[in-house]
Amino acid sequence: MKSYFKKEMALLLTLLALTAGCGREAPPAEEGKIPVAASFGAMEKLTEAIGGDAVSISVMVPEGIEPHDFEPRAGDLIRLKQARVFVYNGMGMEHWAEKALQSAGAENQVVVKASEKVAPIPLEDEEEREEHGDYDPHTWLGLSEAKEEARAIRDGLIAASPENRDRFMKNYDTFAKSIDSLQQEYREKLAKAPRKELVTGHAAFGYLARDFSLTQESVEDAFATGEPPARKLVELIRFCRAHHVKTIFTEEMMDPALARTLASEAGASAETLSTLEEPGSEGYLDTMRDNLEKIDKALN
Numbered sequence: 580m581k582s583y584f585k586k587e588m589a590l591l592l593t594l595l596a597l598t599a600g601c602g603r604e605a606p607p608a609e610e611g612k613i614p615v616a617a618s619f620g621a622m623e624k625l626t627e628a629i630g631g632d633a634v635s636i637s638v639m640v641p642e643g644i645e646p647h648d649f650e651p652r653a654g655d656l657i658r659l660k661q662a663r664v665f666v667y668n669g670m671g672m673e674h675w676a677e678k679a680l681q682s683a684g685a686e687n688q689v690v691v692k693a694s695e696k697v698a699p700i701p702l703e704d705e706e707e708r709e710e711h712g713d714y715d716p717h718t719w720l721g722l723s724e725a726k727e728e729a730r731a732i733r734d735g736l737i738a739a740s741p742e743n744r745d746r747f748m749k750n751y752d753t754f755a756k757s758i759d760s761l762q763q764e765y766r767e768k769l770a771k772a773p774r775k776e777l778v779t780g781h782a783a784f785g786y787l788a789r790d791f792s793l794t795q796e797s798v799e800d801a802f803a804t805g806e807p808p809a810r811k812l813v814e815l816i817r818f819c820r821a822h823h824v825k826t827i828f829t830e831e832m833m834d835p836a837l838a839r840t841l842a843s844e845a846g847a848s849a850e851t852l853s854t855l856e857e858p859g860s861e862g863y864l865d866t867m868r869d870n871l872e873k874i875d876k877a878l879n
């Protein structure tokens with residue numbers, strides 16, 4: 580998160596930490612199921628798609644907390660230690676993972692770094708690199724990348740529970756087929772769209788943009804430090820006008836007023852996309868279909 584958001588977010592985090600208190604303890608794993616710790620929402624959803632009823636997932640980054648800003652507490656480490664499998668994205672998304680794994684000191688735990696085999700997008704912006712490392716960490720928001728991550732999760736679950744091999748293989752095949760058809764459907768739709776410019780809340784959709792040959796501009800980047808924010812904002816508004824951008828996207832964890840103000844300046848409307856960074860009720864495929872429907876509408 581960039582500085583302007585960071586201040587508000589830091590305050591919000593403090594408030595949430597105070598009010599959340601002991602509410603962060605997850606219920607114990609259901610009997611007979613494989614206890615899995617997933618780092619944040621998207622990892623939960625992908626694990627759910629492959630593990631189905633055989634797994635009991637506890638999400639480490641709680642609702643309302645930005646995964647980029649998360650710091651595990653003692654209770655989180657206990658849950659991590661109790662998990663048979665730990666699923667995290669990697670690629671700089673969970674800066675805390677290595678240390679937490681060391682502190683938790685679980686034995687015979689299967690650790691799945693889901694992004695292991697994803698072809699990374701290098702970050703060019705100096706500030707982005709400071710924030711996230713060398714690569715864009717939002718791999719799960721690309722469909723083919725998510726399929727790759729689901730495969731890594733499948734293999735991790737099989738390693739932890741070989742007796743469930745057939746079930747995990749079958750769930751993966753079903754998931755992979757759905758991903759392929761969703762990708763095919765929106766490749767055709769978005770290829771015909773007259774607009775190719777996707778304006779997002781924070782730059783989380785780089786992999787999706789790569790998969791569908793779109794370009795991404797983010798509202799948060801317009802608040803980058805080191806440059807007068809007014810100038811960057813004016814540039815973004817000009818960009819939106821020049822490309823007849825219809826929709827400026829925002830996210831669940833962002834202040835909607837900002838996108839709305841920008842949108843009205845640019846003659847656009849504001850709409851919410853899910854980055855799957857929060858634990859949510861909808862599954863991965865439903866969430867992404869919903870995102871793609873909104874993007875398709877915005878670009879047509």
Ligand SMILES: [Zn+2]
Pocket residue numbers: 647717781783854856
């Ligand atoms: Zn993010």
